[in-house]
Amino acid sequence: MTVSADALIDDRTDAVFQALADRTRRDIVRRVAVEGLSVSELASSYDMSFAAVQKHVAVLERAGLVTKERVGRSQVTRADVGAIRTVRDLLGELEVQWRGRVERIDALLAEDA
Amino acid sequence: MTVSADALIDDRTDAVFQALADRTRRDIVRRVAVEGLSVSELASSYDMSFAAVQKHVAVLERAGLVTKERVGRSQVTRADVGAIRTVRDLLGELEVQWRGRVERIDALLAEDA
């Protein structure tokens, strides 16, 4: 049970970091964090085809960083509330483990002194 | 000047997120955050070739998340002190922008009430 759960978490984490590993997608997240934007509004900001931007939004959506909501004929994209916090927490966990290492080093230094 | 500086930051950020977008590499970072490990010590933990693990370490090193130090015939890998914090700060920045959006929504709700 926990094995498959861990695998799911890993899948999710893979997807999230992969999604953020592209500057266009990071820029999209920044912009839709400020206000909801349609795909075509987003597309007009970048020097690439509409389809390319559409793919980027799809990647972000699959990673759960962004949600889409149909409004009339446009599809309004918004940053997901909890997702960014989740990523930061993952990094925070890493930082805690790293801090443990630093404390060990400090302890060793104190021992020498 | 600032343009090229921004481009460099983007390159770095691309590399960091990309490096963390693989569960084996995340696991390596976690482990070398606790204690320095040689590449072969790392390699013995994963069900893949030595060369594959070596490549993963190289990716982490290029992203600046990890440093290698020669000790005898082994190459001790350690998590880089500032790097993880840098990544967390990047996420923090995103979260600040997202929080700005939430405050706008709160303001609108207050207006209605």
Add this chain to the structure above:
DNA sequence: TTGACGTACAACCATTCGGTTGTAGGATGA
């Protein structure tokens, strides 16, 4: 000196990625 160990790196392979163009379908306004 000679093995054995730890590492580096090249070459190769299948798959994924980031981009393109083209086609098709649902919603809107005249």
Add this chain to the structure above:
DNA sequence: TCATCCTACAACCGAATGGTTGTACGTCAA
């Protein structure tokens, strides 16, 4: 209704990724 706007998606392409095996080089111990 009909032209237009916005979106969706398939097919394709070159480059990068994640893995493999094989070869070569430095370092240590006997």
